[in-house]
Amino acid sequence: MPPESSSHTTNPPKQVIRISPLAYLGCAFLLFAVSFPIFGWPAAFGWLVIAPIAAVAWVARVRTTVTSDGLEVRRLFGGRSLAWSEITGFRFPKRGWARATLADGGEVTLPVVTFDRLPEIAEASGGRITDPYAAAAAADEAADHAGAESNGEQPVKNRPDTDGE
Template structure:
């Protein structure tokens, strides 16, 4: 059974490490300022924890503090937010954010879900000519009297 895991790219952990290194002079300048290391550690935990796992039977949305398992039968639609993130709309019209899943992942989501999510690339047909064909006649409406 195909499975896809969408996660924050692991090179983002470099940002957490660099932030910890950059915070070192400040953190050791006075007692108690070592708490500043909690910020890069929290960011690293967010990078490692946030992910969405999709297979043919279910979606598993893991956020920083919560894991939500959703069967495909409970999903009514997939909603695209203005910033390009995806959320699952459940049968009761509640939204479940799908961490690390963006609009560009829709073809993969369609493939792994077994077609439960429409692939927008497959729906787009070949481009039509800009100019209409001169020989083509528009369809006529016939009435029976």
Template structure:
């Protein structure tokens, strides 16, 4: 199934192709670590840390709210505390709460806005979507 149509439309994750970058990084550090294991053995922690970040970073939307997971913490924000979403020039989207906190939405980028709007059942509006039929 292509990435643009994931099975769980309410779950947003870091692109799984990132694991290929991790594999390339492992291959790149094998030579120096094998040559000088005591001095450069710590380099193994770099791909392990990156893999941990890719595996843990995600955003899920459901009826209760937005559930954010980063490499070091998890947080749930109920819908009545969601003020909106902002998209910085770099990085993932950020959830803005009614207390003006800005929380990273791992795995959510600007191109995910239509899917984000659908998963939130319109609570997060897609300003570029065609307007629906007007209600009488």
């Protein structure tokens, strides 16, 4: 359950997850590669110029935007807005982009979203998604603290350095 908003809390930032702008270099290389057949026989291979144009459009358009209201998924052709109430969870396949599992049993692919982006998504979701990295760090800290208290010693992180004396 997300925390209630008040006048003292700030809205979480909108997080736009998109393909790296370095991908435009790949599009330029693709244009260079298809230029040889195009210049060699324009009548037969002129249509190849569509490939780099489509690649540039894909890099510029495909993205997933995370807001406190939900997710906005944009593809090369079309897009979709998902409210948090429609989403029951996320699935991260071994290869490819994450998928949002919907309440109606369907799935929506989230372009460019991978597991390593989860902390950013958790922050922008306003508490609706938990950050597994932060949860693991908190669990480790709690385990260290509980272990140190049980034997009466100071936690290792707070113990002053000694020379072994």
